[in-house]
Amino acid sequence: MIKIVIVGAGFMGRTHADAYLRMANVEIAAVCDRDESARAEFAEKYGCRAAADFGALVRDCEFDVADICLPTFLHEAYVLAAAQAKKDIFCEKPITLSVESLDRMLDAVRANRVRLMVGQVLHFWPEYVRAKEAVERADFGEIRYAYAARLSEHPKWSDWYRRPENSGGGLFDLHLHDIDYLCWLFGEAESVYAVGKKNDFGCWNHVVSVLNFRGGVSATAHGVIEMTKGYPFTMELRLSGSRTTYDYVMHAGENLEDRGNSLRRTAIYADGKITVPEADLRDPYALELAHFVDCAAAKRESEIVPLELVRNVLCTMEALKESLESGALVKVNYGRRG
Numbered sequence: 657m658i659k660i661v662i663v664g665a666g667f668m669g670r671t672h673a674d675a676y677l678r679m680a681n682v683e684i685a686a687v688c689d690r691d692e693s694a695r696a697e698f699a700e701k702y703g704c705r706a707a708a709d710f711g712a713l714v715r716d717c718e719f720d721v722a723d724i725c726l727p728t729f730l731h732e733a734y735v736l737a738a739a740q741a742k743k744d745i746f747c748e749k750p751i752t753l754s755v756e757s758l759d760r761m762l763d764a765v766r767a768n769r770v771r772l773m774v775g776q777v778l779h780f781w782p783e784y785v786r787a788k789e790a791v792e793r794a795d796f797g798e799i800r801y802a803y804a805a806r807l808s809e810h811p812k813w814s815d816w817y818r819r820p821e822n823s824g825g826g827l828f829d830l831h832l833h834d835i836d837y838l839c840w841l842f843g844e845a846e847s848v849y850a851v852g853k854k855n856d857f858g859c860w861n862h863v864v865s866v867l868n869f870r871g872g873v874s875a876t877a878h879g880v881i882e883m884t885k886g887y888p889f890t891m892e893l894r895l896s897g898s899r900t901t902y903d904y905v906m907h908a909g910e911n912l913e914d915r916g917n918s919l920r921r922t923a924i925y926a927d928g929k930i931t932v933p934e935a936d937l938r939d940p941y942a943l944e945l946a947h948f949v950d951c952a953a954a955k956r957e958s959e960i961v962p963l964e965l966v967r968n969v970l971c972t973m974e975a976l977k978e979s980l981e982s983g984a985l986v987k988v989n990y991g992r993r994g
């Protein structure tokens with residue numbers, strides 16, 4: 657049995673708890689949240705202990721894993737505390753907002769010999785996994801065009817998202833998903849270019865990016881976290897090669913919380929024929945956390961979301977931010993760890 661403390665009783669904390677409830681080998685031991693009513697409501701619904709202070713849980717609650725679902729700017733402090741307490745860690749994305757911060761976390765995880773997995777959920781999203789498998793089988797022939805997009809209203813449930821120092825804005829909070837996915841498909845980007853628009857606080861909430869990968873593919877990604885009120889949460893993926901085109905679109909009812917109520921359509925074009933596979937409605941968050949629990953039980957690192965890729969993605973995000981600020985094409989600096 658893997659005993660889990662969920663840190664953060666908000667939108668993602670509850671999403672994770674719903675997934676854990678369906679797993680036979682998991683017990684939600686406790687929730688940690690500074691907001692008294694949020695933690696009490698959570699504890700009652702999921703039948704667990706509640707605490708405001710993570711340190712108190714480390715001292716007197718038996719658990720194996722800390723699942724960190726806090727606002728992004730708090731991730732580093734809690735990952736460091738969990739690592740020092742020798743707990744395995746799941747942390748929501750974006751893991752943090754700078755490579756410097758990530759390197760401190762990676763050092764702590766290695767020094768304490770614990771495992772860390774980051775919630776880069778597209779690695780478990782059935783339609784994105786299907787396209788990744790098609791790329792690995794070389795179904796496309798030579799890939800000549802790659803496009804990924806994610807468009808949403810601003811998150812309605814919490815205000816901390818509006819400040820760049822808290823969330824990294826739409827650039828880090830939303831667009832990162834597609835940058836992660838493209839890096840997973842095509843490896844390291846050599847250079848990037850991006851244009852966009854900032855909100856009044858300095859968040860890049862409207863972004864169009866171009867990534868030039870070392871392997872020769874150039875990809876485009878669009879990320880908007882401030883669409884007009886009522887616009888459906890939208891994901892798009894289009895890959896086109898010398899033999900095949902893969903086209904996926906999802907329009908959720910209103911925001912991401914309505915993903916069960918969404919239109920999801922994949923079409924694969926090859927040899928003059930169109931194939932429309934049936935929508936795979938398995939919950940990607942449940943698939944992701946089941947994989948994490950398997951890794952924690954077996955004391956192994958995730959091979960599906962490797963930390964080297966997590967770091968490469970953050971290096972790419974920093975380069976995109978620099979390009980947005982400067983208007984220039986920017987070489988990605990991977991600043992190799994020694």
Ligand SMILES: NC(=O)c1ccc[n+]([C@@H]2O[C@H](COP(=O)([O-])OP(=O)(O)OC[C@H]3O[C@@H](n4cnc5c(N)ncnc54)[C@H](O)[C@@H]3O)[C@@H](O)[C@H]2O)c1
Pocket residue numbers: 663664665666667668669688689690691694708725726727728730748749750775777813814829
């Ligand atoms: N993977 C995805 O698709 C996805 C989707 C949404 C959000 N996220 C990420 O998940 C993380 C959490 O986002 P959310 O929307 O659930 O946030 P939220 O605002 O809904 O919840 C955050 C919770 O943390 C609590 N909290 C704040 N400061 C605290 C502190 N110092 N100590 C203890 N508790 C504290 C708040 O009271 C709140 O209950 C963010 O990093 C976000 O980017 C990921």
